[in-house]
Amino acid sequence: MAAFDPMGASKLQVLLMTVAVAMFFLSGEVEANSYNLRPNYYSGKCGKYDVESIIYNEIAKAFQQDNGVAPGLVRMAFHDCFVRGCDASLLLDIPNSEKTATINLGLRASAFNAIDAAKTAVESVCPGVVSCADVLQYATRDSVLLTKGKGWTVYGGRRDGTVSNAADPPNNLPVPTMTPTQMIPLFAGKGLSADDLVALSGSHTIGIAHCIFVNPRIYGNNTDPTIPADFLASLKSQCPADSVTTNPPVGAPINLDRVSPTKFDSQYFQNIIDRKGLLTSDQSLLDDSRTRGAVYKNSGNFFNSEFGRAMQAMAGIGVLTGNEGQIRTNCRAVNP
Ligand code: HEM
Structure with a gap:
């Protein structure tokens, strides 16, 4: 039986590593993520065009x-x-x-x-x-x-x-009356975590919602008792009790982040900490032990990178790759 040769073994290991690395690069799977998608995917696929x-x-x-x-x-x-x-x-x-x-x-x-x-x-x-x-x-x-x-x-x-x-x-899709008890399993069903749910909800740092989604929290028997008085008064002035609450939503919309509505920042999370989240689905993230920590974490700089990470995860849901589906010519129609 041949004696164990440490030198020979390490040479073999080096050779195997080299072959593995070469195969990895030749396979074109460089940096492919678990969904088989790649960064700079179109680089070189459209000639000189970026x-x-x-x-x-x-x-x-x-x-x-x-x-x-x-x-x-x-x-x-x-x-x-x-x-x-x-x-x-x-x-x-x-x-x-x-x-x-x-x-x-x-x-x-x-x-x-x-x-x-x-x-x-x-x-x-x-x-x-x-x-x-x-x-x-x-x-x-x-x-x-x-x-x-x-x-x-x-x-x-x-x-x-x-x-x-x-x-x-x-x-x-979730509805704005949901709490983490409903949203966490819904997101889990898409392969997303409670941390993803919180980070992605941070999208509500821009854009608007309609009174139909706010009024149930501020009028009637189900008024949310945790809404601070000044915030409640301000919401009521923007969403009167008789505001049109039809769906599809019509009427004057209200900013989801009333402090910096056009800026993609972490203010959404500060609003929630101040109990000034607009929708039940936003505010309830603070009241559940599975999401509360992430609300605090995202209220600072962490959100910047955390949002991109969560978007990469969301952008991998159920993707079609390889020969699946098609490349539509017109986004509004299936190819003839
Ligand atoms: C987690 C549960 C979520 C619920 C219940 C929810 C619900 C809503 C509702 C009710 C509106 C207002 C629609 C209107 O009045 O016209 C809205 C707006 C918006 N949502 Fe969400 N959303 C959720 C998560 C998300 C996620 C994950 C994203 C993106 C990653 C997102 C992005 C937005 C944006 C950007 C707006 C503003 C749209 C605009 O101004 O046109 N939402 N959402």
């Missing part, structure tokens, strides 16, 4: 015309990813599609139009390569940058779905 910059420029143009495009897009990314995964099924304009579900009627036309503009711009230089699902994810990151938040690396390589059904959103 897909992420083209998208950014279009979103910036739309944002300059209407800064509501930013919260509109961030909310759209959420409503897309939670329903059939991040496959742009939300963007389809087909009969009885997700868009027609009541919970989606408040999504902003300007945000859908911004996606069309970005997609048209990339199609014009690089047809049939960039998915609508990826355009939406890049546009969401850009929206956070444009509202002075910190960006994150968007992993690309998603493909577009071909199915969109109005029955799906109500079964997959």
Whole structure:
């Protein structure tokens, strides 16, 4: 029997390591995440064109015309990813599609139009390569940058779905009367943690809500007794008892973060700590031991990087890759 040769063993190990590293790089899976998506996915796929910059420029143009495009897009990314995964099924304009579900009627036309503009711009230089699902994810990151938040690396390589059904959103999206007891399992069902729930709820640092979602907390038998008196008075002045509370929401909206409504900062969490969160789903994050710690943690600089981390997790839900789905030419229609 050959004696154990430590020198020989280490040479073998080095050789095996070298082969493994070479195979890793040759496989093209460099830095692929667990969803099989990659950073800089489109780099080199459109010749000299920089897909992420083209998208950014279009979103910036739309944002300059209407800064509501930013919260509109961030909310759209959420409503897309939670329903059939991040496959742009939300963007389809087909009969009885997700868009027609009541919970989606408040999504902003300007945000859908911004996606069309970005997609048209990339199609014009690089047809049939960039998915609508990826355009939406890049546009969401850009929206956070444009509202002075910190960006994150968007992993690309998603493909577009071909199915969109109005029955799906109500079964997959949370409603504003929920508390962590309902939201934690809902997010867990999408592979997201309680920490993800808290960080992602931080999106409510920008954008608006309608009185229909606020009035149940401030009038009648179910008035939330923990709302500070000054905040209650101010909410009542913005949302009178007789405000129109139809869904789809109409009427004057109210800022989700009333301190810095157009800035992507951690103020949302400070509001919650001050018991000045707008929705039950926001304020209740402070009252549950599974989410309270993260509310405090996110109320400082930690939120900047934590939000991007959580968005990367959300952006991996149910993605289609490889030969699944298709690359739509028009984000509103399945390819003929
Ligand atoms: C956790 C449970 C959540 C609930 C119950 C919830 C509910 C709501 C409601 C009721 C509105 C107001 C809609 C309106 O009145 O038109 C809203 C707005 C918004 N939500 Fe959420 N949301 C949740 C999580 C999230 C997540 C995870 C994101 C993104 C990652 C997000 C992003 C937004 C944004 C940006 C707005 C403002 C939209 C605009 O101004 O157009 N929300 N949300």
